[in-house]
Amino acid sequence: MNSPRPRPKKPPRWLLRTPDPNAPARLFLFPYSGCGASMYQAWPRRIGAIDVCLIQPPARQNRIAEPHYGTYENMARDLVEYLRPHLDRPFAFFGHCGGALPGVEVTRQLAAAGLPLPERVFVSGQVAPHDGPYSRLFELGRDGLRAELGRIITALGGEPSGPLVEMGLEVLVNDLEANRRYSPGRISLPSGVTAIGWSEDTEIPTELMGGWPDVSAGHRSVELSGDHFAFLSAPEALLAEIRRDFGRVAEAPVV
Template sequence: MNRQSASSSRRPRKPRWLSRLPDESATARLFCFPYSGCGASMYSRWPQWIGSIEVCLVQPPARQNRIAEPHYETYGALAAALVEEMPPYLDRPFAFFGHCGGALPGVELTRQLGEAGLPLPRRVFVSSQVAPHDGPYGRFLQLDEEALTGELHKMIVSLGGVPTPELVEMSLEVLVKDVEANKRYIVPEPFRLPAGVTAIGWSEDPEIPMDLMGGWPEATDDCRYALLEGGHFEFLDAPAALLAEFEHDLRTDEAVTA
């Protein structure tokens, strides 16, 4: 009893940048970045585990439980903060996932981890996003606040919420700053990521069609493409085909034989 109490008192606190403390029993970890204008709770329909792969949700500042904190402003600054925070949880195979604007923070973080000589992801999963040197690209980047407000209504409904004026106003401020961070991520020449990339497109996605994602092989020595069924927000429901892509590229020997 005393040993248990002592063990509990030494239990690490939940990392500020993650929605929960990673589980030590995981054989691999998938770190997921939120979509522009959203927080970690956007993954509420996702399982916490994909086999023995733990789904770890990244929670950037200026939203949800971190709403009082200032926005990160640039993907470079966001990645630099995560380089300081993440190493204790990179002690086993891991990967990054993000959709649309949410894919680029994982790309930049991978680049900075490589520069720092820190553990590297086995894979970077980029969904509905062009290669960095082909951007910034996306319809949202051209919209004014009125048009972004309309998109927020659609997004909140897609997440199963009710777009009340208060929620829309709060989310709009985050969305505008997230879009601005995307605009600032200018990569004139391709850089080589020190990790493989799985570029995921969606058959009914008018925002970033698969044929616009052809630049990823210039950014990595190991690029694999996957075209999945569905529209731009299909990923929110964690479709089985998407989870299979993670298992395909991230499973460990232990996970395969379990």
Template sequence: MTSPQPRPKKPPRWLLRRPDPDAPARLFLFPYSGCGASMFQGWPRRIGAIDVCLVQPPARQNRIGEPHYGTYENMARELVAYLRPHLDRPFAFFGHCGGALPGIEVTRQLAAAGLPLPQRVFVSGQVAPHDGPYSRLFELDRDGLRAELGHIITRLGGEPTGPLVEMGLEVLANDLEANRRYAPGRVTVGCGITAIGWSEDTEIPATLMGGWQDVSADCRTVELRGGHFDFLSAPQALLAEIRRDFGGVADAPAKQEQTVG
């Protein structure tokens, strides 16, 4: 009697949903520390003609059983391999706070591999790599992180129950450690950057974001009205900046801008 053959491992699910094969452009959204891709539930599925694609790192939500990526370099290495078939048309990255730096590292590794680069990297509420790591969360103990996670869950419309908070606490701690360890020094990327600050952001004040000018020769800075978490609702001012810097491919009838879910 032969032994049963082990089942082949399923490929990692780096995107929460399959990209639209008919969309002329794609925007990949990176979640920030402690969260998964569903944090973008308030965003449209399309921004004009741009298909909104949600990046899902391991160790959370539908990938809860997978080990944490450890470092942004590790995360980018796996993500670059996964994204190759989806880089066949204009694309860009967007990340806020702890989600901004993985987009930069993925861009660096795409360049090193000779693969297509994003049209733009949109970085929101985060300092440039050579000005970091920077976050008040680095100073919090586990009780402080637990309270912060409850605040994040509430912001996302959830109920911060004990099991939910404890489940996410390790993810938040590991994500922050990856942020703390990311110290590539003064880096440059061969694509444009739009650095988006927020007028009422007390976590990462817009005045700390000037270093992005050194990361790209084509860097545009903009300050939007709102606080650190206001990007979650995809305000029209933010979507307008994305459409502006993505270029003409973003133009499409407004009826295509439907909310996720």
């Protein structure tokens, strides 16, 4: 009697939805610490002609059964391999706070591998790598992080029930540890960087983001109106900055 063949291992699900093959450009969004890709539910499917692609790291939501990536370097290594087929047209990365630095590390690894590079790396509400790690949350114990996670869930429009908070707590703890361990020192990115501060952000005030010009010769800084969570609603001022730095491709017709 023949033993049953082992089922083929499913590929990782790094994107919450399949990219549009007809889109002229792509923007990959990295989630905030403790959250999954669905945190961008209020963002449009497109920004002009740019296809909005939601990155889903392991250990959360539809990847809850998978182990955490551990470090940004590990995450970037696996993500670079996965993204190869999707880098066949102009693309960029966006991340806010704990979601900003993974885009930096993925860009570094793409450059090291001689692969296509992002047109732009949009970093929102985060200090430059050589000025970190920096976060108020590093000083909080589990009870404090539990309360913080409830605040994040509320900002996302959810109800911070006990089970939901407890499920996300380990993800938040591990995401913060990855942030804490990311200390690459002074780096130079081959891609341009748009550093976006927020006028009422008390977590990462704009004045702490002054190190980004040292990261990219193509740096540009902008301060938008709003608090630390203002990016969640995809305000038009933010989308306008993204269209601006993508350039003409953002307005290209979709076939």
